[in-house]
Amino acid sequence: MTVQIVKTPAEEALESAFAAMRDGLSGAAGDFAPALRDAAMATFRELGLPGRRVEEWKYTDLRGLLRDVPEPIRASGDTLSETDLYDVLGIDLDEFLAYRIVIADGAFAPELSHFEGTDALFQVLPLSEALANPPDWFREGFGKVNPPERDASLALNTAFMTDGVVIRIADGAKLDRPLHLVFITGSTRRGMVTNRNFISVGEGAAATILETYGARRTPDMLRNAVTEITLGHGAEVEHLKYQNEGRMGLHLSSWMAAIGPGARYRAFQFSIGAGLARNQIFTRFTGEGGEADVSGAFMVWDEQHADTTVVIDHAVPHCKSRALFKGVIDDKARGVVQGKIAVHPGAQKTDANLMAHGLMLSERAEFDAKPELEIYADDVVCGHGATTGELDEDMLFYLRARGLDVNQAQALLTVAFVGEALEKVECAPVREAFVARAAAWLGSDKS
Amino acid sequence: MAAVPETVEQVKDLSVDQYKYGFTTDIETVKAPKGLSEEVIRFISAKKDEPEWMLAWRLDAYERWKTMTEPRWACVHYPKIDFQDLYYYSAPKSTQGPKSLDEVDPELLRTYEKLGIPLEEQKVLAGVEGARVAVDAVFDSVSVVTTFKEELAKAGVIFCPMSEAVREHPDLVQKYLGSVVPKSDNFYAALNSAVFSDGSFVYVPEGVRCPMELSTYFRINEKQTGQFERTLIIADKGAYVSYLEGCTAPMRDENQLHAAVVELVALDDAEIKYSTVQNWYPGDKEGKGGVYNFVTKRGDCRGRNSKISWTQVETGSAITWKYPSCILRGDNSRGEFYSIAISNGHQQVDSGTKMIHLGRGTSSRIISKGISAGHSSNTYRGLVSAHRKAVGARNFTQCDSLLIGDQCSAHTVPYIEAKNAHAHFEHEATTSKISEDQLFYCMARGLDEEAAVALIVNGFVRDVLQHLPMEFMAETQKLIGISLEGSVG
Numbered sequence: 001m002t003v004q005i006v007k008t009p010a011e012e013a014l015e016s017a018f019a020a021m022r023d024g025l026s027g028a029a030g031d032f033a034p035a036l037r038d039a040a041m042a043t044f045r046e047l048g049l050p051g052r053r054v055e056e057w058k059y060t061d062l063r064g065l066l067r068d069v070p071e072p073i074r075a076s077g078d079t080l081s082e083t084d085l086y087d088v089l090g091i092d093l094d095e096f097l098a099y100r101i102v103i104a105d106g107a108f109a110p111e112l113s114h115f116e117g118t119d120a121l122f123q124v125l126p127l128s129e130a131l132a133n134p135p136d137w138f139r140e141g142f143g144k145v146n147p148p149e150r151d152a153s154l155a156l157n158t159a160f161m162t163d164g165v166v167i168r169i170a171d172g173a174k175l176d177r178p179l180h181l182v183f184i185t186g187s188t189r190r191g192m193v194t195n196r197n198f199i200s201v202g203e204g205a206a207a208t209i210l211e212t213y214g215a216r217r218t219p220d221m222l223r224n225a226v227t228e229i230t231l232g233h234g235a236e237v238e239h240l241k242y243q244n245e246g247r248m249g250l251h252l253s254s255w256m257a258a259i260g261p262g263a264r265y266r267a268f269q270f271s272i273g274a275g276l277a278r279n280q281i282f283t284r285f286t287g288e289g290g291e292a293d294v295s296g297a298f299m300v301w302d303e304q305h306a307d308t309t310v311v312i313d314h315a316v317p318h319c320k321s322r323a324l325f326k327g328v329i330d331d332k333a334r335g336v337v338q339g340k341i342a343v344h345p346g347a348q349k350t351d352a353n354l355m356a357h358g359l360m361l362s363e364r365a366e367f368d369a370k371p372e373l374e375i376y377a378d379d380v381v382c383g384h385g386a387t388t389g390e391l392d393e394d395m396l397f398y399l400r401a402r403g404l405d406v407n408q409a410q411a412l413l414t415v416a417f418v419g420e421a422l423e424k425v426e427c428a429p430v431r432e433a434f435v436a437r438a439a440a441w442l443g444s445d446k447s
Numbered sequence: 448m449a450a451v452p453e454t455v456e457q458v459k460d461l462s463v464d465q466y467k468y469g470f471t472t473d474i475e476t477v478k479a480p481k482g483l484s485e486e487v488i489r490f491i492s493a494k495k496d497e498p499e500w501m502l503a504w505r506l507d508a509y510e511r512w513k514t515m516t517e518p519r520w521a522c523v524h525y526p527k528i529d530f531q532d533l534y535y536y537s538a539p540k541s542t543q544g545p546k547s548l549d550e551v552d553p554e555l556l557r558t559y560e561k562l563g564i565p566l567e568e569q570k571v572l573a574g575v576e577g578a579r580v581a582v583d584a585v586f587d588s589v590s591v592v593t594t595f596k597e598e599l600a601k602a603g604v605i606f607c608p609m610s611e612a613v614r615e616h617p618d619l620v621q622k623y624l625g626s627v628v629p630k631s632d633n634f635y636a637a638l639n640s641a642v643f644s645d646g647s648f649v650y651v652p653e654g655v656r657c658p659m660e661l662s663t664y665f666r667i668n669e670k671q672t673g674q675f676e677r678t679l680i681i682a683d684k685g686a687y688v689s690y691l692e693g694c695t696a697p698m699r700d701e702n703q704l705h706a707a708v709v710e711l712v713a714l715d716d717a718e719i720k721y722s723t724v725q726n727w728y729p730g731d732k733e734g735k736g737g738v739y740n741f742v743t744k745r746g747d748c749r750g751r752n753s754k755i756s757w758t759q760v761e762t763g764s765a766i767t768w769k770y771p772s773c774i775l776r777g778d779n780s781r782g783e784f785y786s787i788a789i790s791n792g793h794q795q796v797d798s799g800t801k802m803i804h805l806g807r808g809t810s811s812r813i814i815s816k817g818i819s820a821g822h823s824s825n826t827y828r829g830l831v832s833a834h835r836k837a838v839g840a841r842n843f844t845q846c847d848s849l850l851i852g853d854q855c856s857a858h859t860v861p862y863i864e865a866k867n868a869h870a871h872f873e874h875e876a877t878t879s880k881i882s883e884d885q886l887f888y889c890m891a892r893g894l895d896e897e898a899a900v901a902l903i904v905n906g907f908v909r910d911v912l913q914h915l916p917m918e919f920m921a922e923t924q925k926l927i928g929i930s931l932e933g934s935v936g
């Protein structure tokens with residue numbers, strides 16, 4: 001018996017929006033982008049929005065939650081200033097010395113970006129340009145960095161992507177400052193933003209890359225952001241993300257990473273915004289001797305829903321991976337951590353470990369975890385763990401007996417709880433900003 | 448570590464040589480017509496002399512089954528089953544209601560003797576002094592004999608084949624049958640509800656501690672038959688019962704289907720301990736033949752302070768698909784799941800448990816040990832969930848996998864769902880191979896490699912073994928040794 005699933009209004013809206021926009025999207029005149037977009041839309045038409053019956057989306061029913069689809073946000077260019085950046089991101093940009101590349105309202109904003117004199121280290125292209133006139137290296141690699149199979153959110157991203165950052169870091173380049181990719185909206189109107197980034201890190205190169213997403217003025221934005229990143233032989237990358245978008249919005253994000261031989265990849269995502277945030281991280285070792293740490297933390301309250309879904313593919317032998325996720329859940333919010341370590345046939349000497357911990361601060365909070373191991377090689381050490389619970393009564397009592405009030409005691413223990421994850425961030429200014437943000441969140445500055 | 452040549456040879460000769468229960472019994476049988484239809488269901492019901500309500504129940508299940516599709520989410524692969532190419536009922540001709548052991552066909556008695564199952568009440572399990580076990584022996588679709596019935600009856604315990612319970616204790620059956628696993632719970636449960644044949648029925652009345660171990664021994668003999676037993680165990684307030692089931696089947700080239708349903712109900716302060724030693728024919732070294740074991744087992748801790756514990760040792764079957772679960776409904780009720788699943792050859796196991804915390808102060812514990820060898824695949828799939836009202840729910844889960852050889856696989860798929868802040872769940876899992884240091888240590892002390900592996904594996908599964916009834920521990924230890932024989936590498 002074949003069941004014909006009725007298309008939801010959102011699915012129909014996405015399909016008709018695509019039909020209407022197709023010829024106006026970036027790279028429409030070239031020979032590269034349109035074929036990619038059409039193939040992606042065909043995939044989406046087949047898959048539809050993922051709902052509870054799709055195992056990977058079991059806890060995040062996008063089909064049910066996405067009711068309608070707003071118009072894409074159009075780049076207005078002049079609405080944002082440096083002050084806005086500070087307001088929205090909560091990071092003091094004067095203090096944070098970085099090469100900054102800004103995507104405002106879905107389009108590259110050169111006037112807000114600063115990365116002068118770096119040509120020897122890296123090359124930057126707005127995605128819209130790369131799609132229109134793709135360089136060979138972009139054409140070869142784009143869309144092929146560890147893509148998940150049959151993923152509707154990735155298909156939607158490829159179909160609708162407007163702009164983003166394409167970076168090629170030269171072989172052996174050691175970046176003296178972090179690369180700060182800023183994704184921000186200034187529009188007060190509801191809208192859809194689809195970003196796509198492509199980062200190629202050369203052999204032996206070293207970089208810290210921070211992506212920040214903010215949209216305080218666009219409370220109910222629909223963001224779909226994808227970053228593809230490849231690490232060449234022996235490259236070292238710390239890839240960070242801070243997401244603090246409006247609490248009515250939807251934030252879909254996918255990172256796809258391919259880690260070359262002997263490369264070291266450290267990913268960390270800190271997520272406090274968006275009504276519904278789905279953070280997917282797909283990591284794959286493509287050469288022996290690679291190391292990865294894929295971790296994150298989220299803090300949610302009210303009716304927020306934060307889902308972190310991680311897949312680490314040990315496709316080759318002698319690689320090591322660590323993953324640690326911590327979620328703080330207050331009010332009626334819901335946190336989800338799904339992690340999967342897949343050890344492929346022949347990937348001997350794999351050392352992998354994945355942990356997920358949920359801390360519930362309210363009676364009605366919910367935490368779901370699914371730490372999964374899929375192992376096809378015998379000479380491996382793999383482990384996973386998950387815990388969920390509330391703050392320890394004894395610890396609270398201990399602190400209160402020493403004169404702290406309930407709120408202080410709770411805050412101290414909660415900061416300690418997420419702190420264990422935040423400590424993973426090696427870039428000191430970012431780590432300090434995260435810790436400060438976590439403390440402020442507990443001090444009720446939650447947006 | 449490189450395998451020694453002899454070991455490699457032994458690995459090649461897996462399963463077939465070690466399966467010692469693969470003989471067939473030549474006995475005349477009465478079968479239902481091949482295939483599944485309303486007529487076949489009426490035939491089964493008539494054979495069992497069932498009341499009208501039972502037939503109606505079956506037919507309703509059949510109607511529901513027809514609208515359902517086979518589950519495909521488990522990590523097992525097999526060709527599509529033709530449900531019309533099976534016999535749904537097969538019984539030895541001679542067992543038209545034997546009253547006592549003397550009336551049982553000697554051929555059947557010989558079968559059970561060969562399997563090492565004591566049917567004569569004066570006999571006891573080999574090697575265990577004074578241990579008495581009441582046995583319900585189910586051969587294909589019927590129960591051939593149930594021992595110690597009278598003695599159990601004196602204590603008020605009802606222990607009889609399901610078909611007898613339907614006739615003799617309709618009130619109890621009607622009250623509890625399908626109350627834990629509803630007719631349309633899943634595809635195979637619906638199929639079972641429509642065509643189930645024998646299984647055991649146990650009722651332990653209020654305050655009674657069942658005086659001996661109860662046990663059912665399942666044997667599939669006939670070709671192309673499916674076994675669809677249904678077991679229902681009810682422990683009334685304050686009662687205690689320990690029950691063990693064992694299963695074997697002959698070696699046949701075609702796959703045999705076993706789709707059982709087991710329902711347990713524990714009322715206030717009652718305790719049910721359910722142990723399984725599953726050793727269905729696993730198929731030959733090429734993965735040909737073997738039993739498809741698609742089983743729904745669920746316990747309902749309906750009363751306060753009730754307790755249900757599942758212990759399973761899974762060494763057989765070509766494919767295992769079973770998740771003995773506990774619904775922790777009563778306040779302070781407790782569920783336990785202890786499992787050893789060993790897969791070798793081309794076996795595929797997808798097994799685990801569900802602990803559904805509904806009541807306050809409920810607790811559960813899951814210890815699962817998966818060992819994969821040969822070309823097998825071994826999956827632990829489990830759910831621990833706490834609902835809004837399950838304040839103070841606690842779970843501890845440990846699921847470890849051990850891989851022997853580089854052609855096998857092990858998966859762990861746990862789901863943890865906490866819907867209230869006062870639930871404390873802890874889950875941990877590891878996967879590894881046998882540590883070379885441990886092996887070296889044992890071998891340096893004079894053990895050969897096989898003995899060293901057996902020792903380490905027995906240590907690995909010890910947490911589970913100790914939960915088996917005393918009488919079966921020794922036997923199980925041997926079984927584990929046999930299953931793993933030749934898998935060192």
